[in-house]
Amino acid sequence: MISFCKFISPLLAIALLSACGTPETLVFESGPVTLTAEGPLFEGSNTAQGTWAPGLDEFLQAHGAALDQVRAAKVVAAHLDAFEGGNLNGIRSASLSVASEAGDMEQVAVLNPVPPDQQRxxxxxxxxxxALAAHLKQTSVTVVADLDLDADSEDDRHVIGTFTIELQLAR
Amino acid sequence: MMRSLTLTLLLPLLLIQPFPPSPNAPANEGDNLIGVWEPSNGRARVKVEKIGAKYYGKIVWLREPNDPVTGAPKVDKNNPDEALRSTPLRGYRILKDFVHTGKNEWSEGTIYDPENGSTYSCVITMKDDNTLDIRGYIGVKALGRTDVWKRLQTKGQ
Structure with a gap:
């Protein structure tokens, strides 16, 4: 009986591992998300936000996968671009977060300080x-940028956020 | 004839609410939380805003904005995620994800303590228009600690 167990245990372990499937990584690009801080704006931290429709379902279908196979997600690159050919001057620091009905707001990136005269x-x-994977499965995600501005302004301020996201799938 | 004329004149008045809401009162009762608040220690001011359907509060003023050691503006040096420790403390969102769950109550959110990098469950109760009870706790609400915050620009002034 003991020898039978010794024989069957490794086979059982292999079978269980096979059933779990092979983890797979897919890279998902957000595309540009316009974030707006509505004026009047004040010196210090101001909140810019925009709505993003990730469209993860369609992306996964194109790769022969489905939402319920997503085990984890991580922003591996985040960029902030100036709006319509301007630059990012006046922004001392920037932090990006995402939020949705699916869960708590998650800070995904930060840059402090923002170097002068940069377009990106x-x-x-x-x-x-x-919490990122749960947010991405929603049809609508709020992207929030906390912009530390160096001066007051009456006007709105726009910036563009883009993300590269690694998705971990279990097939 | 006189009676029907009286009814015609009075009916619109009867349809008007006897006590119309104050011009300062927000349309959504939950929005009463929006504003700038000062914790009891007076070392910071927190601006509460609404993002989506939830309420968030970020530090907008610090009595001591600079780190006494480096002289540079304070950052979130105790963040459990090392990659985020350069986030400025002024502008840091310490109240997160609050939902208006009842009369004068906002819950399901968290409060972050930059002094130790810990996040606690939190319930906010509005005692009056200008006073909040902020109760942070771990696990059991009864075992938490309450701080009283005051609205910076008080209503009715």
Whole structure:
């Protein structure tokens, strides 16, 4: 009986591992998301936000996968671009977060300070992004940028956020 | 004839609410939370805003904005995620994901303590238009701690 168990246990383990499926990584690009801070704006932190329709379902279908196979998601690159050919001057620092009906707001990236005279900057991405997968499965996600401005302004301020996201799938 | 004329004149008046809402009162009762608030220690001011259907509060003013050691503006140096430790403290969203769950109550949110990098469950109760009870706790609400926050620009002034 003991020898039978010794024989069957490794086979059982292999069978269980096979049933779990092979993890697979897909790279998903957000495309540009316009974020607006509505004026009047004040020196210090101002909130810019925009709505993003990830369209993850269609993306996964095109790769022969489905939403329920997504096990984790992580922003691996985040960029902030100036709007319509301007630059990012006046923004001392920027932080990007995502929120949706699916769960809690998650900060995904930050850049402090923002270097002068830049049209595009790359932010440092968060290490842990536990809630991101749940947000991405929604049809609508709110992207929030906390912009630390160096002066008051009566006008709106627009910036464009883009994300590169790694999806972990279990097929 | 006189009676029907009286009814015609009075009916529109009867349809008007006897006590119309104050011009300062928000259309959504939950929006009463929106504003700038000061914790009891007076070391910071927190602006509550609405994003989507939830309420969030970010630090907009610090009594000591600069780090005494580096002299540079304070950052979130205790964030459990090292990659985010350069996030400025002024502008940091310490109240997150609050839902208006009842009369004068907002819950299901969290409060972050930058002093130790810990996040706690939190319930906000509005005692009056200008006073909040902010109760942070871990697990059991009864075992938490309450701080009283005051509205910076008080209503009715």
């Amino acid at each position: 900057v790359t932010l440092t991405t968060a290490t842990g992004q536990k």
